[in-house]
Amino acid sequence: MTAVDVVVVGAGPAGSAAAHTLSTSGADVLMLERAHFPRDKSCGDGITAHAVDILHEMGVTFDRFGSKAVKTYGGIIGGPSGEMFAAHPPAASDGSPIECWVVPRLLLDAEVAQAAVRAGARLKEGATVTAVTRSNGAVSGVEYRDGTGVHRAAAKVVIGADGAHSAVAESLGVRHSSKRHLGFALRGYYEGVSGLRDDLEIYYFDEKLLPGYGWVFPTGAQTANVGIGLYSRELDRSKHKLREILDQFIASVPHVAQRMTRARPVGRAIGWPLPVSSEHRRTVFNGAVLCGDAASLVDPLTGEGIFTALVSGRSAGRAALKALAADDASVGVLRDHEREWMKIAGGYLSSGRLLKNLAKSATLMNLIVRRARQSPYYASRAIGYGLGTIDRRRALRSIVMKAVLNPSFFRH
Numbered sequence: 001m002t003a004v005d006v007v008v009v010g011a012g013p014a015g016s017a018a019a020h021t022l023s024t025s026g027a028d029v030l031m032l033e034r035a036h037f038p039r040d041k042s043c044g045d046g047i048t049a050h051a052v053d054i055l056h057e058m059g060v061t062f063d064r065f066g067s068k069a070v071k072t073y074g075g076i077i078g079g080p081s082g083e084m085f086a087a088h089p090p091a092a093s094d095g096s097p098i099e100c101w102v103v104p105r106l107l108l109d110a111e112v113a114q115a116a117v118r119a120g121a122r123l124k125e126g127a128t129v130t131a132v133t134r135s136n137g138a139v140s141g142v143e144y145r146d147g148t149g150v151h152r153a154a155a156k157v158v159i160g161a162d163g164a165h166s167a168v169a170e171s172l173g174v175r176h177s178s179k180r181h182l183g184f185a186l187r188g189y190y191e192g193v194s195g196l197r198d199d200l201e202i203y204y205f206d207e208k209l210l211p212g213y214g215w216v217f218p219t220g221a222q223t224a225n226v227g228i229g230l231y232s233r234e235l236d237r238s239k240h241k242l243r244e245i246l247d248q249f250i251a252s253v254p255h256v257a258q259r260m261t262r263a264r265p266v267g268r269a270i271g272w273p274l275p276v277s278s279e280h281r282r283t284v285f286n287g288a289v290l291c292g293d294a295a296s297l298v299d300p301l302t303g304e305g306i307f308t309a310l311v312s313g314r315s316a317g318r319a320a321l322k323a324l325a326a327d328d329a330s331v332g333v334l335r336d337h338e339r340e341w342m343k344i345a346g347g348y349l350s351s352g353r354l355l356k357n358l359a360k361s362a363t364l365m366n367l368i369v370r371r372a373r374q375s376p377y378y379a380s381r382a383i384g385y386g387l388g389t390i391d392r393r394r395a396l397r398s399i400v401m402k403a404v405l406n407p408s409f410f411r412h
Contacts, residue, residue, distance in 0.1 A: 004030045006320050007142050007155040008121070009129045009168050012041065014292025014309035014316075015161030016112040020058050021317025023120035027324060030153055032127040032144055034162070037113060041105035042187050042270035044304070045225045046072075046200055046217050048387050049098045051307040054314065058115045062101055065111070070102045070218050071198065075383040076255075078203035079369035080210070080362045084255060086199060087376065089384035098389050100200060102217045102225065104189075127151075131171040132158055132288060138329065139287030142168070157320040157329050158288040161313060164273045166294035172285055176275075177296055179232040183212075183274035183303055186242040187227035189219065189266040195259040196224060202302075202386065205253050206245075207362035209234045211301070214249035216256060223266070226250065229274065229303040242271050276300040277308070277349040287329045289337045291316040297345070301352035301359065302386060308345050315340035351392035355385070 006022055008015045011033035022029045047055070052062075062069040078084035089098045117123050129144040133152060141154040160168025165176075176182075193216070201216040212230025219225050228246050230238075238245065246269060250260050275281075281296040283289055291297070291312035298305040319337035323329040358364055372379035384390035 002030065002151070002153040004028045004153065004155050005324055006030070006157045006159060007032060007153050008159045008161060009142060010160070010162035010292070010294070011113040011116070011123060012109050012161065012163065012292065012309065013112050013306050014294070014313035015159065016116040017054065017058065017310045017313030018159045018161060018291060018317040018320070019116035019121040020119045021314050022320060023116060025321055026120075027321060029116075029121040030155070031113070031116060031121050031123045032129055032142070032153070033113070033123060033125045034128045036125045037110040038106050039109070040270070041109055042185070042272040043105045044185070044187060044215055044217055044227055045102045045104050045108075045219065046304065047101040047103060047108070047306055048304060049100055049389050051310055052099060052101060054307075054310040055112070058112065059118065060111055060115050062103065065103055065107055067220065068104060068107055070220065072100045072102060072200050072218065073097050074199045075386060076199045076201040077369060077372070077382060077386070078205065078253060078255065079366045080204055080207040081366040081369070082254065083366065083369045083373060084203070085369055085372040085379050087372065087379035087383045089387055089389045090380050098387070100387060102200075102219055104219065104225075129162065129167050132168060137286065139172070139285060156287075157323055157334070159316045159320065160288060160290045160294045161292050161309075161316070162294055164275045164293045166290065168288065169281075169290055169294050172288060172290075174281055174290070177273075177279045177281075179236070181276050181279035181296070182232045183229055183276060183298070184232060184235055184242060184271060185227055185229035185274055185303060186246050186269050186271040187225055188246065188269035189223065190226050190260065190263040191223045191266050192263045193222055193224045193226075193259055194262070196222065200387075203249070203253050203256065204359070204365050205249050209238060209245070210362060210365065211356050211359035214246070214253065214256070227269075243269060274298045274303050274305070276303075278353050283312075284331050284334050284338050286331050289316045289319060289334055291337070291341070297341070297349070299349060299352045300356040307388065308341070308349065311345045312337075312341040315344070347391070347393055348388060351396055354396055355392060
């Protein structure tokens with residue numbers, strides 16, 4: 001049996017952020033990753049500005065990816081009516097433009113995991129965790145299998161960062177997300193896409209699928225990550241498969257269709273589940289915590305999960321450090337994990353839930369796009385709310401105040 005301070009299950013952004021935080025402070029950390037790097041993770045590949053900042057703190061700079069990383073500065077949003085607008089979010093406090101990036105997860109996750117290894121964490125690939133182990137009612141390690149058999153690793157704290165189908169969460173008695181709190185997405189890579197700019201493009205293209213949308217994110221001069229994301233209930237009501245909806249998106253949005261006439265798919269499209277934060281999943285246990293998708297922390301509005309994975313991975317690592325220092329891994333000590341990620345991302349996620357519900361209205365979405373087309377001010381802020389560079393609660397307050405003080409805003 002291996003014995004370490006902390007076992008981190010999963011070496012994606014959440015697990016690697018946790019391992020990096022712990023190892024930087026001298027903890028003995030073992031990361032168990034089911035796959036072998038480089039391994040793909042189906043995703044839109046968009047890295048928003050607040051996630052970029054955390055990656056930089058971990059020593060992950062985008063020059064490491066060369067031409068495989070694409071810097072973006074703005075966004076395009078299209079409404080169900082077919083109208084659209086383009087804008088950059090408001091500049092940073094120092095006046096510099098907001099930078100987002102698009103990096104294939106095949107490359108990003110491998111680099112983030114290596115950042116944890118450089119900090120001192122040990123990474124074991126090809127290790128599938130099947131359950132947590134317990135001692136006196138508290139989690140005391142994990143059981144995993146690899147090519148040589150079944151093994152156990154003892155730990156003072158276990159961090160579950162093993163994704164939407166988390167074995168750690170299941171072993172802790174956490175149920176999978178219900179349909180109300182579960183989305184699905186499908187992503188394909190395409191070459192020969194024309195007219196790409198430094199924009200993240202999002203299109204609410206079918207009012208029956210709202211708040212679902214399609215996206216086009218540039219991965220090169222003429223290559224793009226193209227996909228769709230929608231909630232489980234809307235998917236069921238549509239009576240269509242994700243592949244059919246992706247094809248519909250590409251064919252039905254004029255600004256997309258005309259640029260995809262000569263595009264060719266590269267490989268096959270891959271789908272994945274989106275456990276959104278409205279599930280309110282428990283994240284702290286005696287001897288264990290959950291983070292990232294395992295904690296159901298996907299943004300309900302956009303389906304983005306890298307930022308919340310990094311935030312919650314970092315908070316999990318800091319809470320585990322406190323538990324190690326106190327020689328106490330009880331819920332009372334590890335609760336700092338939940339307090340920290342909620343302080344940083346809780347308002348972002350809760351306002352995202354409310355904005356997601358507003359985005360179910362085709363009338364409201366068309367109005368937002370129309371107003372943004374008329375006003376650079378509204379356009380810039382709409383992009384900022386979507387990218388998370390402006391406090392979304394301001395958007396909600398603005399909508400409420402306009403409804404009270406200027407109701408005519410919503411009638412034109």
